[in-house]
Amino acid sequence: MKKYIALLRGINVGGKNKISMTELKKTFEDSGYQNVITYINSGNVIFSSQNEDKAEIKQICQSAITDKFSLNIAVSILSAEELSAALRNAPEWWDNDEQSKHNAIFIIPPATAAEIIDEVGTTKTENEQVSYYGQVIFWSAPIKTFSKTRWAKIVGNSAYNSVTIRNANTAKKLLQLSGM
Secondary structure, eight states: OEEEEEEESSOSBTTBSOOOHHHHHHHHHHTTOEEEEEETTTTEEEEEESOOOHHHHHHHHHHHHHHHHOOOOOEEEEEHHHHHHHHHTSOTTTTOOTTEEEEEEEEOTTSOHHHHHHHHOOOOTTTOEEEEETTEEEEEEEGGGGGGSSGGGGGGSGGGGGEEEEEHHHHHHHHHHTTO
16 A cells, blocks of 8 residues: 545635535545545645556546535645655755745646746746755745745746645645655
8 A cells, every 4th residue: 555645726715615624534535545634624635545546546536526525626646755755855945944935836737847837937036946856846935025926926827727835834744644
């Protein structure tokens, strides 16, 4: 059995796309996944599966969510090993300054990290730092200049539909909960 992490995009944000974590956990269990854990209310699910085809797992999860909750929710699936490798290879500046925001931006295939970075455009190096490893983009920006960054404006960009964002603490906690 292999550990996976499902990151649901855009649930329980501003009263939209409401999903109970208890019901989400049951939905994953009913889909045949084991050792299912949800973490916080933003759609983070850790689970075990014998299936190692991430594209198939993603399709099963998205279909189960649509069937159970009548919501069309995009899901990013990564193995616990992939998250571990990404966090081990995070740039030194990421999550190293208490006066900055630090996010992990998870790519939802078929998009790639390189494509998303190209689409968002050149960073404003005086206000933000961006790097990536695998399908995880690491982004940091000082809180006081956060609104001046290119990546803070990703919400209005078409690339936004191909990502789901978690802060550094959440990304690290997901790894911990996965047993890695």
